[in-house]
Amino acid sequence: MRTQVGIVGAGPAGLLLAHLLGRDGIGSVVVERRSREHLERRVRAGVLEQGTTDLLDTAGVGERMRREGMVHHGIELRFGGDGHRIDFAALTGGYGITVYGQQEVVKDLLAAREAAGALPLFECEDVEPAGLDGDRPAIHFIHAGERHELQCEIVAGCDGSHGVCLPSAPNGALVAYEREYPFAWLGILAEVAPSTEELIYARHERGFALHSMRSPVLSRFYLQCERDADPGDWTDERIWDELRTRLALDLASGPIVEKGVTPMRSFVVEPMQSGRLFLAGDAAHIVPPTGAKGLNLAVADVRVLAAALRDHFATGDDAGLRAYSDTCLRRVWRAEHFSWWMTSMLHRFPDGAGFEEKLQRSQLEYVVGSEAAATTLAENYVGLGTA
Numbered sequence: 319m320r321t322q323v324g325i326v327g328a329g330p331a332g333l334l335l336a337h338l339l340g341r342d343g344i345g346s347v348v349v350e351r352r353s354r355e356h357l358e359r360r361v362r363a364g365v366l367e368q369g370t371t372d373l374l375d376t377a378g379v380g381e382r383m384r385r386e387g388m389v390h391h392g393i394e395l396r397f398g399g400d401g402h403r404i405d406f407a408a409l410t411g412g413y414g415i416t417v418y419g420q421q422e423v424v425k426d427l428l429a430a431r432e433a434a435g436a437l438p439l440f441e442c443e444d445v446e447p448a449g450l451d452g453d454r455p456a457i458h459f460i461h462a463g464e465r466h467e468l469q470c471e472i473v474a475g476c477d478g479s480h481g482v483c484l485p486s487a488p489n490g491a492l493v494a495y496e497r498e499y500p501f502a503w504l505g506i507l508a509e510v511a512p513s514t515e516e517l518i519y520a521r522h523e524r525g526f527a528l529h530s531m532r533s534p535v536l537s538r539f540y541l542q543c544e545r546d547a548d549p550g551d552w553t554d555e556r557i558w559d560e561l562r563t564r565l566a567l568d569l570a571s572g573p574i575v576e577k578g579v580t581p582m583r584s585f586v587v588e589p590m591q592s593g594r595l596f597l598a599g600d601a602a603h604i605v606p607p608t609g610a611k612g613l614n615l616a617v618a619d620v621r622v623l624a625a626a627l628r629d630h631f632a633t634g635d636d637a638g639l640r641a642y643s644d645t646c647l648r649r650v651w652r653a654e655h656f657s658w659w660m661t662s663m664l665h666r667f668p669d670g671a672g673f674e675e676k677l678q679r680s681q682l683e684y685v686v687g688s689e690a691a692a693t694t695l696a697e698n699y700v701g702l703g704t705a
């Protein structure tokens with residue numbers, strides 16, 4: 319097998335890259351270890367920056383998102399029992415975000431790949447990039463019981479936080495920067511109308527809570543929990559009680575149809591490229607979900623990589639590929655800081671009673687009381703931090 323770009327991973331990063339390359343007439347093959355059903359059912363984040371929705375639109379995969387996505391122009395911060403709206407539109411000159419589930423983005427991208435007759439190879443085993451430091455890289459894998467070698471010019475590592483591409487990077491030249499947080503999020507999806515128009519981020523003595531949504535009849539919630547929490551220990555009754563207390567809201571409840579624990583981690587690898595390997599999305603960087611940046615960063619990487627590959631294949635101009643990592647890392651570090659800051663401001667830290675808690679409270683009061691501070695949050699949330 320031969321192609322121009324071998325892509326590992328069919329998450330939003332890998333699928334969008336394949337789609338953008340295809341529109342430029344550049345060949346690619348996506349090698350994915352899970353099934354299509356698994357990808358389409360996997361519930362992940364759900365907030366798209368305007369830059370993300372614009373790109374999906376331009377790429378011809380934004381039609382359903384425009385119909386079903388919910389455009390918001392602010393969020394609410396809740397602490398000390400009171401809510402405070404951060405008005406994105408007023409603070410950023412009209413910007414907003416779109417609430418649309420990541421798995422819906424994945425479904426739309428898969429439909430586009432299917433229409434192009436270029437679906438990923440699903441359920442691949444023993445996926446292994448090779449020859450990344452030479453000029454004939456390849457991806458080895460087993461598909462439908464047969465061993466394959468996919469020869470390509472470039473390997474795009476879009477295989478998420480537990481992928482094989484990063485560990486295969488040549489010559490150990492990559493440096494990782496990392497922070498673990500002493501808590502996790504319990505995420506649930508419930509068949510009930512949202513009890514709020516906009517997202518609510520709540521800081522409470524019992525821990526952080528977030529009220530988000532997926533549609534007029536589907537709500538998404540998160541509760542700060544122990545790092546090693548067992549979702550089985552969280553009965554429906556306990557979840558609703560805890561949400562009502564922390565959100566200080568008279569919440570409507572409904573059947574919980576999904577429940578899972580998400581660890582919280584910050585991680586960046588530099589540079590995002592080594593030899594013929596280019597990393598994009600979660601394969602290169604992780605943010606804690608408090609700033610809703612993960613998917614948006616993946617899309618931003620892919621936008622840069624697709625443009626650089628277009629130049630490479632059209633004219634042999636590699637300036638874009640050489641600048642890829644530096645270009646992406648500027649946005650990545652802005653998002654890393656913002657996500658760390660939001661996380662630090664809104665969560666209960668196990669040994670944070672006293673001084674830290676007073677600082678958090680002061681910071682929250684500053685953010686909702688000062689237009690300058692609110693603008694900092696708004697600008698970063700809508701994705702203008704590096705503009």
Ligand code: APR
Pocket residue numbers: 326327328329330331332349350351352357362363420442445476477478479480481482598599600601611612613616
């Ligand atoms: N071989 C093939 N595919 C693999 C391998 C492997 N060894 N390891 C992982 N994958 C696949 C995963 O099954 C997954 O479908 O790579 C894909 C990576 O997708 P995501 O984890 O969704 O990562 P990415 O595309 O970078 O999307 C951005 O940011 O904050 C997050 O939730 C957000 O997942 C989203 C991500």
Ligand code: PHB
Pocket residue numbers: 362363364365517528530531538607608609610
């Ligand atoms: C979500 O809806 O899944 C969501 C929203 C905002 C976040 C994180 C996740 O900060």
